[in-house]
Amino acid sequence: MKKKKFPVSLILLVLFTFIFLFPIYWTITTAMKQPGQIMVIPPEFIPSKISLQNFRQVIAENNMGQFFWNSLSISISTTIITLIIASFAGYGFSRFNFRGKKLSLLLVIAVRMIPSLIYMIPYYIIFNQLHLLDSKVGLTIVYITANLPLAIWLSASFFDELPDEIFESAKIDGCTEFQIYWRIALPLVVPGLVVISILVFLASYNEFGTALVLLFNDSTKTLPVGISGMVQLQKDTPFGLLAAAGTIAMIPAFILALTTQKYVQKGITAGAVKG
Amino acid sequence: MEYIKRKVDRTLHLIFVAPSMIFIFFLAIVPLIYAIFLSFRNYKLTMPNGSARFIGVENYVSVIKDETFVQSISWTLIFSLFAVTISVGIGLLLAVLLTNSEQSRGVRLLKSFLILPMMVAPVVSSTMWKILFGAIYGPINYLIELFNGTAVSWTGETLPARLAIIVIDSWGSIPFCMLIFLGALTTIPDELYESALIDGASTFTSFRKITLPLIRNFISLVVSLRLMDSLKVFDPIMIMTDGGPSGTTESIGTMMYKMAFRYMDVGKGSAAAVIFFIIIAIVSITTLMLTRKEEVK
Numbered sequence: 001m002k003k004k005k006f007p008v009s010l011i012l013l014v015l016f017t018f019i020f021l022f023p024i025y026w027t028i029t030t031a032m033k034q035p036g037q038i039m040v041i042p043p044e045f046i047p048s049k050i051s052l053q054n055f056r057q058v059i060a061e062n063n064m065g066q067f068f069w070n071s072l073s074i075s076i077s078t079t080i081i082t083l084i085i086a087s088f089a090g091y092g093f094s095r096f097n098f099r100g101k102k103l104s105l106l107l108v109i110a111v112r113m114i115p116s117l118i119y120m121i122p123y124y125i126i127f128n129q130l131h132l133l134d135s136k137v138g139l140t141i142v143y144i145t146a147n148l149p150l151a152i153w154l155s156a157s158f159f160d161e162l163p164d165e166i167f168e169s170a171k172i173d174g175c176t177e178f179q180i181y182w183r184i185a186l187p188l189v190v191p192g193l194v195v196i197s198i199l200v201f202l203a204s205y206n207e208f209g210t211a212l213v214l215l216f217n218d219s220t221k222t223l224p225v226g227i228s229g230m231v232q233l234q235k236d237t238p239f240g241l242l243a244a245a246g247t248i249a250m251i252p253a254f255i256l257a258l259t260t261q262k263y264v265q266k267g268i269t270a271g272a273v274k275g
Numbered sequence: 276m277e278y279i280k281r282k283v284d285r286t287l288h289l290i291f292v293a294p295s296m297i298f299i300f301f302l303a304i305v306p307l308i309y310a311i312f313l314s315f316r317n318y319k320l321t322m323p324n325g326s327a328r329f330i331g332v333e334n335y336v337s338v339i340k341d342e343t344f345v346q347s348i349s350w351t352l353i354f355s356l357f358a359v360t361i362s363v364g365i366g367l368l369l370a371v372l373l374t375n376s377e378q379s380r381g382v383r384l385l386k387s388f389l390i391l392p393m394m395v396a397p398v399v400s401s402t403m404w405k406i407l408f409g410a411i412y413g414p415i416n417y418l419i420e421l422f423n424g425t426a427v428s429w430t431g432e433t434l435p436a437r438l439a440i441i442v443i444d445s446w447g448s449i450p451f452c453m454l455i456f457l458g459a460l461t462t463i464p465d466e467l468y469e470s471a472l473i474d475g476a477s478t479f480t481s482f483r484k485i486t487l488p489l490i491r492n493f494i495s496l497v498v499s500l501r502l503m504d505s506l507k508v509f510d511p512i513m514i515m516t517d518g519g520p521s522g523t524t525e526s527i528g529t530m531m532y533k534m535a536f537r538y539m540d541v542g543k544g545s546a547a548a549v550i551f552f553i554i555i556a557i558v559s560i561t562t563l564m565l566t567r568k569e570e571v572k
Contacts, residue, residue, distance in 0.1 A: 009371075009372040009375045009376050010376050010377075010382070012372055013369070013372045013373065013376060013382070013385050014385065016365075016369060016372075016389070017385050017388050017389055020388070020389055020391075020392060020446070020449075021388055021391065022407075023392075023400070023403045023404060023407055023446065024391065024392075024395070024403065026403070026406065026407055026414060027402075027403045027406065030406060038412060039411075039412050040412070041411075041412065041417065042417055043412060043413075043414045043417050045414070085294045085295050085298065086295065088291045088292075088294060088295065089291060089292050089294070089295035089296075091291055092288045092290075092291025092292040093292065095288075095291075096287065096288035096291070098288045098289075101288075104292065104296060107296075107299060107304075108299065111299055111303045111304070113503070113555075113556075113559060114303065114307065114552070115503075115506075115507045115528075115551070115552075115555055116507075117507055117509060117528045117531065117532070117548075117551070118307070118310060118548045118551060118552050119303075119306050119307070119310070120531070120532060120535070120536075120548075121310055121313065121531075121535045121541055121544050121545050121548060122306035122307070122309040122310040122313065122545075123306060124535075124536075125309070125313070125318075125541065126306060126309065141298075141302065142302065144298060145298050145299065145302035145303055148295055148298055148299060149299070152295055177287050181291075202394065205396065206395075206396035206397060206398075208396070208397060208398045208509070208510045208513075209509050209510070209528070209532070212513075212532075213532070213536060223396070223398075223399075224396050224397075224398035224399070224510075227398055227399065227402055228398055228513060228514060231402060231405070231514055232517070239406050239409065239412070242402050242405075242406060243402075243403075243406060245402075246399045246402050246403055249396060249399045250394075250395055250396075250399060253394035253395060253396070254391065254394060256394065257387065257390055257391055257394045258387060261387050261390065264390065264394075265390070265454055265457075265458075268393075268451060268454045268455070269454060269455060269458040272451075272455050272496060272497070272500055273455070273458070273496070
């Protein structure tokens with residue numbers, strides 16, 4: 001409380017928040033307007049009438065419900081599988097010393113530096129041959145790989161923080177290595193696992209480039225691909241529908257942001273500093 | 276039995292580490308090598324299977340001769356310069372403002388609001404801004420006209436289109452910078468500011484003399500992370516301008532995508548990808564070396 005506090009910074013903050021949130025506010029209100037309310041000058045900053053017509057139409061005619069389900073199922077399965085594989089690897093790297101450990105860790109960091117856009121072309125050709133194109137499973141595999149390096153790195157650092165005595169006493173009690181991992185180490189790093197899950201979920205829920213290349217049917221498309229299709233298909237873009245689609249797409253991320261804010265903040269900082 | 280047990284113990288780490296390494300090898304290393312392989316072949320999506328052949332560096336020559344691609348490199352670099360400066364600058368400002376305000380419920384609420392843009396998918400935020408930047412009914416042009424300006428065609432002219440893309444990207448990445456700086460600012464002990472205040476230093480002086488030097492490592496960290504991120508810019512361009520007008524907002528990423536999937540030339544696209552990879556590697560290694568040097572100092 002001893003910090004200098006002056007209302008100027010508070011006023012500035014409120015002002016910035018206002019500007020920052022305006023695009024979101026505008027999207028949500030546009031989604032609730034009728035075409036007649038959208039194409040007017042001056043624009044209606046506060047909608048005179050509220051209707052859910054755009055949401056109904058975008059779900060019924062533009063497959064938004066399907067896209068939403070695809071996005072959720074792909075992101076959730078990516079998160080769960082990444083978590084299992086990465087916590088395994090993190091534990092292995094943290095607990096054991098073995099030949100090739102340094103090299104493997106170096107490989108993990110190096111792969112993290114490679115931008116995912118570079119993989120668009122090889123994935124397309126390889127998946128075409130493996131019949132994994134236009135498949136949710138194919139995209140999930142890609143997302144798991146893309147998220148593994150950071151997830152391994154973070155989970156290893158979380159296991160590193162556990163004191164050695166825990167492992168030793170468990171070993172004396174006759175636990176097998178797998179039991180130590182599952183019953184003792186894993187429960188202790190749960191907060192860390194939550195952090196990793198949020199990062200992985202957000203990254204796969206928001207990803208666009210690879211999904212654009214690998215998915216082309218409405219039955220497999222994720223939300224970003226579906227929305228980009230709406231933007232490109234219709235030259236005279238119906239703003240109300242686009243806004244409704246965007247609003248639907250924002251729901252899960254906002255729920256995460258507002259309920260697990262502490263973890264989100266921790267995750268972003270850990271991801272940047274520890275990586 | 277004892278022998279088997281010892282053998283299991285010695286290979287135990289493999290059970291833990293192997294699954295992840297299999298993923299990384301087959302889905303990260305192999306495709307990367309395959310991309311390099313493809314860049315030396317005249318592979319087109321329109322050709323019958325198996326008719327691609329080795330053509331040396333021809334793809335590279337045609338990529339480098341492609342004027343739009345060369346222009347996309349310079350625009351990507353300009354874009355990164357502006358997007359990184361703006362997001363790091365405003366992110367730092369917001370972090371300082373948040374730290375300086377009384378830690379009340381209201382301020383915490385403001386902070387969670389300020390984080391929201393980061394959670395929005397880039398495609399969605401670009402769509403949102405596309406609506407805001409609408410030429411006729413968009414609120415931004417309305418405000419410009421309100422202050423006696425003339426309406427701007429945000430997708431039809433090069434400069435406004437580029438500006439719009441910088442704004443979209445910065446909006447989504449300011450919260451990231453802000454969060455890292457918030458963490459960085461908590462590492463500075465309050466006493467430093469108090470004694471500076473007693474010595475009669477102004478807020479700005481104590482920011483310049485105390486805050487900045489102490490969080491310098493964090494600043495270079497954020498700058499290098501953001502730089503690598505912004506070189507990959509793809510989503511806002513695809514949604515907002517689709518590279519237009521006449522290719523002036525194409526980034527390296529969108530060019531690579533279009534070569535391979537719109538013009539069906541996989542070989543040329545792969546050559547662009549390899550060049551892209553080299554540019555990113557050069558930039559990351561340079562920033563890494565520059566920041567290391569600063570740490571040594």
